[in-house]
Amino acid sequence: MNRLLLNKLILILSTLSAVIGISFLFWILITLSYKGISALSFSIFTHDLVEGGIRNLLVGQFTMAILASLIAVPIGMMAGIYLREYGHGTKLASIIRNLSDVMMSAPSIVIGVFVFALFVAPFGGYNGWAGVIALAIMMIPIIISTTDNMLALVPQELREAGMALGGSKHKIVLQIVVRAAKVGITTGILLSFARIIGETAPLLFTSANNQFFSMDLTEQFPSLTVSIYNLATYPDESSRDLAWSAAFVLTVIVLCINLLGRFVIRNKK
Amino acid sequence: MSKKDLVMEVKDFSFTYAGVDKPSLNKINLPIEKNKITAMIGPSGCGKSTLLRAMNRIHDLYTGNRYEGEINLYKEDDSIQNILKLKKENDFIQLRQEVGMIFPKPTPFPMSIFDNVAYGLKLSGLKDKAEIEHRVETALKGASIWNETKDRLKKSALGLSGGQQQRICIARAVALKPRVLLFDEPTSALDPISTGAIEELISELKKELSIVIVTHNMQQASRLSDSTAFMYLGDLIEYDKTDTIFLNPSEKLTEDYITGRFG
Secondary structure (H helix, E strand, C coil): CHHHHHHHHHHHHHHHHHHHHHHHHHHHHHHHHHHHHCCCCHHHHHHHHHHHHHHHHHHHHHHHHHHHHHHHHHHHHHHHHHHHHHHHHHHHHHHHHHHHHHHHHHCHHHHHHHHHHHHHHHCCCHHHHHHHHHHCCCHHHHHHHHHHHHHHHCHHHHHHHHHHHHHHHHHHHHHHHHCCCCHHHHHHHHHHHHHCCCCCCCHCCCCCCCCCCCCCCCCCCHHHHHHHHCCCCCCCCHHHHHHHHHHHHHHHHHHHEEEHHHHHHHHCC | CCCCHEEEEEEEEEECCCCCCCCCCEEEEEEHHHCCCCEEEEECCHEEEHHHHHHHHHHHHHHCCEEEEEEEECCCCCCCCHHHHHCCCCHHHHHHHHHEECCCCCCCCCHHHHHHHHHHHHHHCCCHHHHHHHHHHHHHEEEEEEHHCCCCCCEEEHHHHHHHHHHHHHHHHHHCCCCCEEEEECCCCCCCCHHHHHHHHHHCCCCEEEEEEECHHHHHHHHHHCCEEECCEEEEEEEHHHHHHHHHCHHHHHHHHCCCCCC
């Protein structure tokens, strides 16, 4: 009887914990949807921040995140390939792997400060490139780690089989091993993109914000997340409403990218 | 047996894995006859797979292993190449095109059936599309899987059954027209029917090339092979015609293993 009782107790406790955890999540989502949707209108997508819209912010945020991905994906993938396929077992590789893991958990504000010191202060002001670099720095360790882990899942026999057919190492790595890990790596890239698209701290004092539509990365650059931060602190009702709808739009975007990531996995398996 | 009938010969070969002091193979001597099937049997850990994997230097995927002695490859132009002397990547590639390998688990690449079989050909530098198509078809027919795959060549090879995948792997190796094909327990992951198909295929293949097969299954060795080598704890205990090994072995250890007294 004691055993059954304990089982029941643990079942109740764990269910309760799950309910508490999930209810906070739903609370956030419901508040966000309620406040966000009620302030949402089509016109915010066609106007810039200066006219009470978020068009320039969306374009700015995506521009920076896409440019950051263009930098981070090749570097991160190549580093991951080095760690697993070339440097595996060496001291250098294990140092890089550990550093990259540390970087992954580095507070994003620290990365912001670092980029500020290197790419903002010396150039005389906030600029879009600094934001791009900060986001890329955030993204690289995530991509290194995903690539490394996904390549580790590729069975060793596949490498041996490629080798036994007379393949050179780089061909086997690129044409067979990376291809076998393609789904996992793609998902990792999507998830890391979803992660950086919602970042505020690295942009706060690198690219800062811009009320106007701008594609000039040498100047202050429009950002959705930084705008949410700013708007939410303004005293007037209309600014805070815009902050809610911007937050709602951001959440939907991140959710969609995450779902896309899952869809990629499921479709392949 | 004159040298003319040999395609490979292992001479006083010792092998030590990286980071280990004791060799895993001690002074092995083993001839590999042309157009014959040579089986290697022995209990787990006897070194039969280690020996097989030395014969196309697949061990060199990992660093730090030590070789001693000779493994000679008798080339078509009657020259002799000691494959343990090879150092450059290009030489390894050349060797592996001549000495192919089939693994215990099927290893289809994540690409279409056609591309799987064409992959080795493309690696070897063949570019002529018509020639590639012709060689792929011949190889698939040779691996008796043409009828099952001819309508789905563009589909992923990962969708095939285990036995079919293994035959794709054999087709892939055969397409390169190797002179020797090394089979490392090729049916250990397959059901009896697929095993039967693969065995039939192996006996068919010896018309074209020479075969070395490592197997845990003594019936398989006796059914398939012309000669058999029995190995135990890194030593080659006995090598002879398969009939002799199974019916009238000269070593007590061989007899004990064959009759199932250990192993």
